[in-house]
Amino acid sequence: MAQNTATADNFDTVIRAEYERTDIGDAKLEDVQRKLPLSETLWNSSAFRKTLILLALAIIWQIYGVWLDNPMIFPTLTDTLGALWANIVNGTIPTRLIATLKVLVVGYVIGVILATIFTTIAVSSRIGTDLLSTLTAMFNPLPAIALLPLALLWFGLGTPSLVFVIVNSVLWAVALNMHTGFLTVSDTMRMAGQTFGLRGMRYVVQLLIPAAFPAILAGLKIGWAFAWRTLIAAELVFGVSSGQGGLGWFIFENRNLLDTPAVFAGLLTVMSVGLFVEGVIFRFIENRTVRKWGMQRG
Amino acid sequence: MAQNTATADNFDTVIRAEYERTDIGDAKLEDVQRKLPLSETLWNSSAFRKTLILLALAIIWQIYGVWLDNPMIFPTLTDTLGALWANIVNGTIPTRLIATLKVLVVGYVIGVILATIFTTIAVSSRIGTDLLSTLTAMFNPLPAIALLPLALLWFGLGTPSLVFVIVNSVLWAVALNMHTGFLTVSDTMRMAGQTFGLRGMRYVVQLLIPAAFPAILAGLKIGWAFAWRTLIAAELVFGVSSGQGGLGWFIFENRNLLDTPAVFAGLLTVMSVGLFVEGVIFRFIENRTVRKWGMQRG
Amino acid sequence: ASAEDVTIGTGYGIGFLPLHILDAKDLIEARAKEAGLDLTPTYQRISGSAAMQDAVISGSVDLGAYGVPAILIGWDKTRGKIVGVAGVNASPLTLLTNREGVTDLKGFAETDRIAMPSLVSPQMYALQKESEAEFGEGQQDKLRQQVVALPHPEALNSITAGATEVNSYFAAPPFTQIALKNPKVHAVIDSNKIWGGQSTFLAFAAKTDFLEENPKVADVVIAALDDAAKLIRENPEEAADIYLAAEPSKLMTKEDLVAFLRENADDFGPEVHGVQAYADFMARHGGLSKAPANWQEVFTSAALKGREGS
Amino acid sequence: MSYQDPTRLDSGITTGTAQSVAAPNSLLNINGVTLQYKTPEHLVTATYRVTFDIHTGDRFVLLGPSGCGKSTLLKSIAGFMPPVEGDIELKGRKVKRPGPDRAMVFQEFDQLLPWKTVRENVAFPLKVNGVSKDEADQRAMQMIEKVNLTKFLDVYPHMLSGGMKQRVAIARAMAMRPDVLLMDEPYAALDALTRRKMQDELLSLWEDLRFTLVFVTHSIEEAVLIGTRILVLSPHPGQVRAEINTHQFDSRNADSPEFAATCARIRGMLFGDAETAH
Amino acid sequence: MSYQDPTRLDSGITTGTAQSVAAPNSLLNINGVTLQYKTPEHLVTATYRVTFDIHTGDRFVLLGPSGCGKSTLLKSIAGFMPPVEGDIELKGRKVKRPGPDRAMVFQEFDQLLPWKTVRENVAFPLKVNGVSKDEADQRAMQMIEKVNLTKFLDVYPHMLSGGMKQRVAIARAMAMRPDVLLMDEPYAALDALTRRKMQDELLSLWEDLRFTLVFVTHSIEEAVLIGTRILVLSPHPGQVRAEINTHQFDSRNADSPEFAATCARIRGMLFGDAETAH
């Protein structure tokens, strides 16, 4: 903050003429459209920038892989892509991926629905809030492996158990973010909703959820990532029967077979799905919601 | 919305007398203090309500355990508490817990610091934003097990590797929430900060971070929980030599030895730490920050 | 699960070859038909012994193959509600190292790290037994601080790449054979030497409830395992093909496998070895509350009673 | 404290063209209401023992200095804040919760739902209350036209200027046709012309529908023009200073000396005698 | 379009007590500035080719109907929005970014930092700019006293009423003693008395410090009272309608017929001739 240099003494007010324009026409919008140079247009595209980043990461990978020269531990990108291609062509990765995604989506959807129910209960009463925060604090830190015996007991081996652990990993993260989102909705907006007669479920669905949408989306993204993490880990523990395994099993299998490029091909698939979900699905949702509504920048 | 029943025809305006009071004294605040009955005072205490919830959960556990009668899979609460007590008295759980907490706190702190750096880069340029969202989408879904070979290669066995996987689990969740929090800070508040001359790091630290604090806190909570999850799981998968094992190792060891009550005692310890961190530490932070500032209700 | 479909827990490694053969050749179905049963086994791959044990206890898997010490612990902790059914594999477990000149446990320095899959694996007890033998009574845990739990692939990578402090590895086949292809790696000792003879490494375990409800299943499985062992002995080429179909390893060629199977043909079969030795050792050091009177107390099947075993 | 109960005056002197009725048709009774904000460290008393009645069809104005509790009082009437002392009755029933019979325009600019366009924002409360989609849309369109935002029908609130946001909020509340319309400084963000238009719209809507209006403003002229009765509050914490009848003024006699005299009188009350001129 | 360049008039007829100077000491030059908001679906032009100059020590008022782009123009001067056409120069240098030499009071109520008390909010920008803690606190206290909030010194913004929040924002901006003070309808949420006090404070502060003031208001009286020169904007998209000198008016002659005549003249410009009375 610059101190004002002009003091009362050293400047004089210049009295300028008044004027009035009576002839202002309509503003012509085409006059002010500017064309951007191609380079800038490209740079403005987030897809282009992300492609550049991915390329850079790929080059780093390749260089590090070649330099390390230890394909058992860290194969080069080209080796990995070779293995990826081979496993895509022979149909292994596609089938495994689909198997995994099925479980993943089911678990994720159930987790999100449960999270919504929990947070709805939590916002509608104080005891509900306490229940949610207690349960979250208790179960959120529990690893899938701790739930394994119970999952086996309740659901046996196979998909239902996997779904159960995924739900556990999604539920608390999403609920926590959702609840925080709800709690930070401004009082004015809450009050506005209530004067319309919104109450109970409608209040949550038609007011709190959209108002807390940026936080909810962040929770959904985290939940999605953790569903992946858990599933890959859980498939190892729960195993598979005759060929119905998913991508996690594929990774484990190839690790046992010491086929490191195939392991990395599996991981690359996980990453690609992550990128797809983030860059296409979530991006689409964001563009249609929080960005369009001006609730989130960027 | 009730339609107005009185029409212009069927009501008459009653003209009432005017009046003016010249004698309004000072408001006496003691007049309007009300004393609440004890039951209500108790119920108003969140600690009391949470204790009730925990008691209820404990009773459900005990009943289910007795009914299930399968102590190999699900021991009763009393068995578990017995094992917990025994393992506390003989010093096992305290030493293991301390070993775990040390690693956990180190990994968590590093993860949070990295998340802050990443998000600071992300908010200061578009390419930074893209970098963060790409990296998050790629690495967030990767399970600890996938990082194992690299961790071993880079950090060797033991604590540094554990810290590495914890950092991986904390970093992305916290960064994602932090970034979303930043993006949803209102334009007016941003502009206000900028007119003060806040720029760069100071802008992030003195404006964005406090303004996004509710979302950041939610991220920190999730990050904390996932650090636990990952550590417990990682201690199982990773080469921890048995001398330096933590709580995860304790759980794993006892699971192998089929000492299920001890396993549950370990899990109960995890939960208790979770409750403590949520109910005391985070609660304390919330009370001193977002709640005090009126940025979050509840 | 009813007798009609029985779930069998299996895993990765040459140790599981008999189970791969049972699956590929439908041997259990065949033996069941002979016994007048209509059995459909489902083979469920599970990654580790801890998970396998949970699966058995919770009834998700009817017959699970895992390490004998873990089975003993289960038998002990459940007071006999979990029992062994039959041996699966008795291949030797080998302690490998890439440190030159190490020929016995005394040669290990304090900084050396020994990898093995878990702390209740047969490898752990073999190491303890050998420690006791070399360092004297009460010294069984001398190297325990240096043991790290690491999955086989990472352990193998560690000692062959030599990039980490893990320079020793108590391996099981086929990882033993793969590791030994590396000139830097050599064997220190193996379990046959430690226990003074063959010892079962993998065995089937089941709940007594299941065995009582399905009294014929144990016999059927034992007979089928005999068939599998016979196939391995008589036709190692076919066995190798079955193995490679189940676990298409790039590091083990068919020739390697056939050679291995020829050399170790006796490792397969339902007979159990060294159970009593494990049990006695574990009971002595507090791993079991009491040792069984004899191995038949743990492996209860009538079909095994007449056979040799230890 | 010699507190002169204003209800006792009901049967007292009346001015203007009084029509005698048997029972006072009072709609809202605010009886000795004290409102407080409790925060962990502070206890802020916003209003202290405030008593007044609003009759059906009143255009009741709350007037008082910044921070005297006008917004708080309005929120309490809307049902958001239970009084710590005294009670608020609507048609003889204690006000317990907000409802669509009391539409409210808030002072803050973030009362619009950012995820709805201007049109949707105005139509939304109608739809919530069971008005058919077509009718809701049509009523919304009408009101948006009245607040001069037809050009911005399908625009999201973040693209509007401050004054435009407040106009949407006004349109929304008026489209609800509530029994009681609560407005908290609705015109503060509007320029003189827009403000005048809005005031006229409000009055003509009132002529049509004869709802009850509770209006907070800090402009004395606006208070006298809009209100039929003005409640003057003292500074923080708000206590009742006076009630004044202004039903006799409307935009046609806003230039009259009586109008100016009433304004001056209120100004005197609020600012003390030193400040009667402007 | 016969656009009459206003800068050409600089050396033309001057009214009032003109003092002849060699070069116009112009501080801020707004040259043919068009401001647009780009959203994925819309392109909103807020102002269209607006040109005007502000001299050092001016109290420059932007006046125009709701939605005509006043706030946008102010944000652009503050450095938040680069013009799509034309440019804005401060002391001959293109404005590129916001800075503490241009303090701003925003129209919205959420401009205070919720995690700082009233005192901290006011002192914060000073501390950011290297003023010592003691001096910052002292200057903050002074300004808070001037806006009459000493009682609320250690209170967090969420506990303040709308008008009180705006007063804190005003105190904050004034405590910064900037070269240029940008104020967007700062007094809209204030009651008449408080408003008058604030206006007087602003003018007396200006007498002391002679900063340059750019002031948005929708009250014509306020514009004439506060401003030395008024820029009148046409409705959306905002274009320059007129510039008017009002340096001759202050609170002492606010009752004079000239004052009223100027107000009426501006009203005529804004509302058309149909609306000259009120």
Ligand SMILES: Nc1ncnc2c1ncn2[C@@H]1O[C@H](COP(=O)(O)OP(=O)(O)OP(=O)(O)O)[C@@H](O)[C@H]1O
């Ligand atoms: N959320 C809150 N927590 C604590 N105190 C509050 C809160 N909101 C308002 N107050 C206090 O209550 C008093 C009355 O506030 P209120 O908003 O009702 O004033 P107002 O008359 O509407 O003022 P204005 O004309 O400035 O809007 C003020 O002193 C304010 O400090």
Ligand SMILES: Nc1ncnc2c1ncn2[C@@H]1O[C@H](COP(=O)(O)OP(=O)(O)OP(=O)(O)O)[C@@H](O)[C@H]1O
């Ligand atoms: N964030 C935005 N995105 C798109 N359009 C906007 C945005 N903010 C304002 N506008 C548009 O720009 C125009 C000018 O807005 P601005 O806020 O500058 O008006 P104003 O003169 O300050 O009005 P008011 O007196 O009501 O505050 C309006 O038509 C508005 O719709």
Ligand SMILES: [Mg+2]
């Ligand atoms: Mg208010």
Ligand SMILES: [Mg+2]
């Ligand atoms: Mg504006």
